[in-house]
Amino acid sequence: MKSKHQWLFLEPYVHLLRQKGTLFLYNSVTKVALEFTQSSAVYKLAGQLEKPVNGCVIPISANQLKDHEILNFINKLRDTFMGDLLDPAWSKGKPVNIFPEVIVKHSLEKKKNVKAYLTPDLDPRNYIQELTLFVITDSVKKLAPFSNAFLQFSFPACCTSTQEVMKIKLADSIMHEINNYTPTLIHISGSNIFSYPDLEELINLMATSPFQKKYHLISKNWEAETVNRILAQKNTNLALYITFPTHPDIIASDLRTLRESKLLKKIEFNFVISDDDELQMSQEIIQILDLENIYFKPYFTGENLEFFRENIFVSREEILAAQPDQQQVLSRLSINETDYGKFSITPDGAVYANLNDPELGNASKYSFIQLIEREIDSGVSWGRARKKVTPCKDCIYHFLCPPISSYEIFMKRFNFCDVVPNPHQP
Numbered sequence: 001m002k003s004k005h006q007w008l009f010l011e012p013y014v015h016l017l018r019q020k021g022t023l024f025l026y027n028s029v030t031k032v033a034l035e036f037t038q039s040s041a042v043y044k045l046a047g048q049l050e051k052p053v054n055g056c057v058i059p060i061s062a063n064q065l066k067d068h069e070i071l072n073f074i075n076k077l078r079d080t081f082m083g084d085l086l087d088p089a090w091s092k093g094k095p096v097n098i099f100p101e102v103i104v105k106h107s108l109e110k111k112k113n114v115k116a117y118l119t120p121d122l123d124p125r126n127y128i129q130e131l132t133l134f135v136i137t138d139s140v141k142k143l144a145p146f147s148n149a150f151l152q153f154s155f156p157a158c159c160t161s162t163q164e165v166m167k168i169k170l171a172d173s174i175m176h177e178i179n180n181y182t183p184t185l186i187h188i189s190g191s192n193i194f195s196y197p198d199l200e201e202l203i204n205l206m207a208t209s210p211f212q213k214k215y216h217l218i219s220k221n222w223e224a225e226t227v228n229r230i231l232a233q234k235n236t237n238l239a240l241y242i243t244f245p246t247h248p249d250i251i252a253s254d255l256r257t258l259r260e261s262k263l264l265k266k267i268e269f270n271f272v273i274s275d276d277d278e279l280q281m282s283q284e285i286i287q288i289l290d291l292e293n294i295y296f297k298p299y300f301t302g303e304n305l306e307f308f309r310e311n312i313f314v315s316r317e318e319i320l321a322a323q324p325d326q327q328q329v330l331s332r333l334s335i336n337e338t339d340y341g342k343f344s345i346t347p348d349g350a351v352y353a354n355l356n357d358p359e360l361g362n363a364s365k366y367s368f369i370q371l372i373e374r375e376i377d378s379g380v381s382w383g384r385a386r387k388k389v390t391p392c393k394d395c396i397y398h399f400l401c402p403p404i405s406s407y408e409i410f411m412k413r414f415n416f417c418d419v420v421p422n423p424h425q426p
Contacts, residue, residue, distance in 0.1 A: 006065070007086040008074065010049055010056040012099045013326050014082045017396050018046055024396035025082055031323035032080045035396075039069040055097045060085070100330065127372050129341030130185045131178055134158040135166040135202065137347055138191035146243065146299065149272065151356055151410045153297050156189045156216035156241060158346060158355075163191075166347035168198040172205055174345065174363055179209055181368070189216040190347075194223050207233050214239055219246065224257035231263040241270045241297070244278045248285045255289070268293045274301050279311070300411060312407075313416045319397050329399050332385065338403040339381040343371065353381030356409040389414040 010016060015026045023036040023046045036042050041064075048058045064070050077083035086095055137160040140147040149155035178186070186209060188202070193215060196202060206213050215230050216239045230236055242251065258264060269291050271282035279296070286294055298312055324332065331337055344352045349363040353375050360366075360374045375382055384404050386392035392401070392414050401417070408414050 005059040005061045006088060007095055008045075008049070008058050008060040008083065009086060009095065009097055010077070010083040011081065012056075012097065014056075015329055015399060016046060016050055016056070017399070018043060018050060019394060019396045022396055025077075026329070026400065027080055027082050028324070028326035028329050030081060031325075032082075033320055034076055034080060034082070036073065039073070041067055041069050042073045045070060045073070056083075056099065057095055057097045059094075100326070123369075127341050128178070128181050128183045128343065128368060130187065130343075131174075131183050132187035132189055132342070132344040133166065133171060133174065134190045134344065134346045135171065135188065135193060136190035136196045137164045139163065143191060145301070146272070148410070149297075149299055152300060152407050154187070154189070154216065154239070155272070155297070156193065156218055156239075157191045158189070159191075160346070164347040165197060166345075166349075168201050168205075170349055170364060171198075171202060175205055175209060177368060179211075183211055185212045185214060187214050187216060192221045193217060194221055194226050199226070203230065203233075206236070211235065213237070217241065218243060219251060219254065222254045222257075224254070227257070228259050228263070231258070231266050236266070238267045239270060240267055241272055242282070242285070243272045244281060246281075246285075248288045251285065252289055265293070268295060270295045270297050272297045272299050274299045274304050275307050276310075298407075300407065308416070313418060315417065316397070316419050319400050319417065319419065322400050322402070324400060332399050332401070332403060333387060334385065335382055336384045336403045338405060339384070341382070343368075353379050354406060354409065356406055357381050384409075386414070391415055391420040395420045 010025075011027075013027065013029045015028060017024045021037065021040075021043060023039075023043050025034045027033070036046075045058075045060075045064075048054060049056050060070075060074075065074075074083075074085060078085075132154070137158040139162055140159055142163075143157045143159050146155060146157055147159045150158045175186075186206070188206065190196065193199065194217070213233070213236045215236070217227075219240050219242045222240075227238065231238060255264065255267075269286075271278075271285075271294070273279045273282055273296060282296065285291070298308060300308065328337075339354050342353065343360075344355055345363050346352075349365075350359045351361055351363050351366070351371050352359055357380055360371050360379060363371075366374070386395075386398040386401055386404060389404065392398045392404075395415070397419060404414060405416075408416065
């Protein structure tokens with residue numbers, strides 16, 4: 001007997017999301033998106049495709065194919081290479097559609113049995129990507145007006161109630177352990193690292209590490225001799241943070257103290273800006289000095305939300321233009337790509353996966369493998385995805401957006417866009 005239905009399927013690289021009557025499909029290969037907002041028949045059909053038990057393959061009857069909206073939906077799937085119909089004669093049973101499974105190292109799933117951690121399966125080499133050592137901190141008063149900057153981006157001015165200094169013995173212990181693994185980058189940061197009392201020993205210690213090192217420094221703390229010594233080392237860069245008010249002549253004067261012109265290529269310039277005037281001044285300095293390797297670091301003062309709206313927030317069109325590939329989409333649905341694999345350590349040894357989140361433990365008491373276990377078991381930073389926070393979880397575009405940033409955590413505003421209003425926020 002001839003079958004009265006055909007098989008409707010979606011391709012494995014297509015992502016489908018239904019939210020409050022809107023259906024959204026995204027082709028991670030061609031980067032094409034489809035959106036349906038008015039057809040209840042298509043929305044219901046997509047609900048069947050969405051069920052895990054169906055594997056994005058469902059039977060569709062001849063009567064359903066007479067529905068103009070459903071037929072239009074299928075034609076759009078076919079035209080955009082997102083899906084199609086299969087004749088049931090092609091197989092005796094339901095066709096199998098194999099979808100990619102997200103694998104994140106050894107998984108970020110919570111473990112029920114703590115003892116299960118204590119196995120060779122949890123290898124820090126598979127997790128640790130970057131490590132930041134804040135070797136010196138200072139008080140709010142001394143760091144004003146940038147006392148909150150380190151909670152928003154990688155600003156070298158970690159704030160504590162009083163000045164704190166990391167013991168060189170602790171730094172040595174941390175580096176001794178981390179050198180057994182394979183981090184991509186070691187950051188040396190703090191409130192004027194050049195005032196760190198054990199700087200000489202620290203530089204020598206870093207020189208023994210085979211990994212890439214990056215020293216972070218506010219431009220006003222420039223010391224020519226120390227800068228030259230640091231940049232002369234292999235696998236070492238300098239992240240220079242330029243705050244305002246400043247003048248291009250000051251920066252030019254500092255750069256002229258470099259012993260070799262090639263050292264300039266080892267410096268990245270981070271302009272800390274909080275308004276349009278500072279943005280304009282940054283652009284003028286960049287042009288006057290012909291600087292390369294430039295980054296802008298917007299700073300939220302608590303009173304410049306409009307500046308963020310105009311320069312940082314994105315529109316629906318910009319979100320769709322991001323066009324993440326399959327790997328990026330799967331990653332953003334599972335982990336926070338910005339924080340994953342990163343630890344920050346303050347002078348007292350406190351370890352954080354994100355400085356806005358609770359402390360994981362102390363580096364003087366816990367090994368990195370134990371700290372990783374703690375983040376996987378009870379931490380929030382590495383697994384913080386937009387599908388878990390409000391209002392992003394109710395937005396059909398949440399897997400197209402970049403990972404949640406420290407700005408959003410600090411500001412308690414999980415959407416820098418105009419797509420979904422942020423509750424209780426202007």
